[in-house]
Amino acid sequence: MNKILPFKAVRAAEDKVGLFVTRNHQSYDKRTFQDKISNNPYSFLNIISKSNNTNNFSEIRKQFEKFIDDQILIKDKEESFYLYQISREKKKSIGIISLFPTSNLKKGILKKHENTITKREKIFQRYLLETQINAEPVLIFHEENSEINKIIELYKKKNHTYNFTTTDRVNHKLWKISEKSLIDEIIINYNQINEFYIADGHHRVSSSNLISNKLKKETFFLSFLVSEKNIFCGSFIRYIDTIEYANTDFLEEIKKKFELKDIYKESKVNSIKSKSDFITIFFNNTYYDLQLKKEYVNCAHFTDTQIIDFHIFNQILKIRDTKQTERVKFIESSKIELFLNQNPLKKNSLLIFTKTIDSKQLMQIADNNLILPPKSTYIEPKIRSGITIYDFKT
Numbered sequence: 494m495n496k497i498l499p500f501k502a503v504r505a506a507e508d509k510v511g512l513f514v515t516r517n518h519q520s521y522d523k524r525t526f527q528d529k530i531s532n533n534p535y536s537f538l539n540i541i542s543k544s545n546n547t548n549n550f551s552e553i554r555k556q557f558e559k560f561i562d563d564q565i566l567i568k569d570k571e572e573s574f575y576l577y578q579i580s581r582e583k584k585k586s587i588g589i590i591s592l593f594p595t596s597n598l599k600k601g602i603l604k605k606h607e608n609t610i611t612k613r614e615k616i617f618q619r620y621l622l623e624t625q626i627n628a629e630p631v632l633i634f635h636e637e638n639s640e641i642n643k644i645i646e647l648y649k650k651k652n653h654t655y656n657f658t659t660t661d662r663v664n665h666k667l668w669k670i671s672e673k674s675l676i677d678e679i680i681i682n683y684n685q686i687n688e689f690y691i692a693d694g695h696h697r698v699s700s701s702n703l704i705s706n707k708l709k710k711e712t713f714f715l716s717f718l719v720s721e722k723n724i725f726c727g728s729f730i731r732y733i734d735t736i737e738y739a740n741t742d743f744l745e746e747i748k749k750k751f752e753l754k755d756i757y758k759e760s761k762v763n764s765i766k767s768k769s770d771f772i773t774i775f776f777n778n779t780y781y782d783l784q785l786k787k788e789y790v791n792c793a794h795f796t797d798t799q800i801i802d803f804h805i806f807n808q809i810l811k812i813r814d815t816k817q818t819e820r821v822k823f824i825e826s827s828k829i830e831l832f833l834n835q836n837p838l839k840k841n842s843l844l845i846f847t848k849t850i851d852s853k854q855l856m857q858i859a860d861n862n863l864i865l866p867p868k869s870t871y872i873e874p875k876i877r878s879g880i881t882i883y884d885f886k887t
Contacts, residue, residue: 496602497591497683498713499572499676502881503626506567509535511657513565514665514877517629535565537628537879550623557626557882566882569669574679575881576648576668577717579874581661586874587645588719589670589679590630590881593689595705595712598698603633603689604859607867609699610816617700618707625886627701629878630717631694634852637720640682644675655880665877683718690859692724692852692872715883717876721852727871729823731801731845732832736776736810738841743776746809751783772797775844796858797847798869805845816867823868 505513512535521529521538530542540560543552560566575590597603621627648668655667670676691698701714736743747753754771757780771782785800806812806821815821824832826846838844850858850870858865 494594494596494711495680495684496597496686496689497574497589497593497680497716497718499574499670500592500713500883501569501572501887502575502590503561503566503568503884504881505535505879506565507655509565510655510880511659513537514659514879516875517878550620553620553624554626554886557624557884568884569671571671572676573669573671574676575654576645576670577876577880578649578664578666579876580664580666581874584725584873586719586723586725587649588717588723589641589645589683590715590717591683592713592883593631593633593716593718595698595702595714597689598702602687603691603698605691605695605698606855606859606863606865607691607695607869608864609696613696614699614703617696618703621700621704625884627697627715627883627885629694629697630715630876630881631697632692632724632872632874632876633689633694633716633718634692634721634724635686635689635718636856637722638682638686640685641679642720644679644682648675659877665880667880688856688860689718690856692855693875713883713885715881719874721856723874724852725873726849726851726855727873728826728847728849729868729871730826730829730847731843731868732822732824732836733810733820733843734822734836735839735841736843738810743809744781747774747781747783747805750789750804750808751785753781754784755782756780770848772801773846775838775846776842777840778838796850796854796865796869798850798866801845801847802866825871 504510512533515529515537518526518538518541526538526542529536529538533539540553540556543556544550557566561568576587577590578585578587580586593603598605648670649666651668653666654669655665658664670679697714701712705712738746751772758778771784774781774783785804789804802815806815812818812820850865855870
């Protein structure tokens, strides 16, 4: 089977696309979500909201079909690929939206770097089975491919299907690729790629794979395929409101496992040593640069986030699983100043800063079948839900 496939997308009418597409619905707080569905009848959130927080996903399907009947959404008549570009400030990502077979995961062609939470997998599996729509592409990256780059550079000179900017100042462009000869050429070139890597969307992939196993047949999920130069990696800062150690006790525990490379009182928190070789903690109004002692270094814990998870959270603070605790909060590094303005630090508050894991390192981690702790990376672009919808009922 081919590694990617074209499909007949359901998508917003051109004059309504900017009103229809949304961020991932889980990124909205309750108040903003209600405001969006109350004031924008064209929003994709008005389809999602039909579950009424009861996980009654069958109502979502009915609302989806009503949007088609009302011609807010249209169905493409030809199987197509979709060239999609997202531009934000100096960051620009462009790639192909396609269907991706779940067999690529089973064969080891598609590689992951995160574990998933079973409960979330099951919920999204049921969502897919009941709604039979997939509206949020999984972000997948691969090594640079000169032939694919040539196709993209040539095709983006053509007239676009969509060109709109969302309220977060991100520009979105979409080109529909329906020429049979070009579709065949795209498939041939993607078939030459031996490894693909999940950047964002591990739960969506796992849920689709569960459906494939349940139905005992090949299934597909929506994917946005980009080269490694089209993803941008950031970091999360780990925050604990109050640790239960006294100041001296906590630092003594830290010193047992880490060498203190530097101690300083002032720093700009939004740019703190993100590319240094040290883990940095902020505790009791002081910054400490840490390096794990040689006797504790091993191949099982070699990234900053793995070291933090095991040696600080697990061993010192007795936090067994950061996926199951509310003690640890994760803040995007670019938003740390805003967060601290809203959440002033206490005497026993703890911040932990790490260097950024880049795309090459993610590939190496996935190639070696290693798994990163939660929130090890913050990866862009963030794809708008509903830019194209895969309706697998038809």
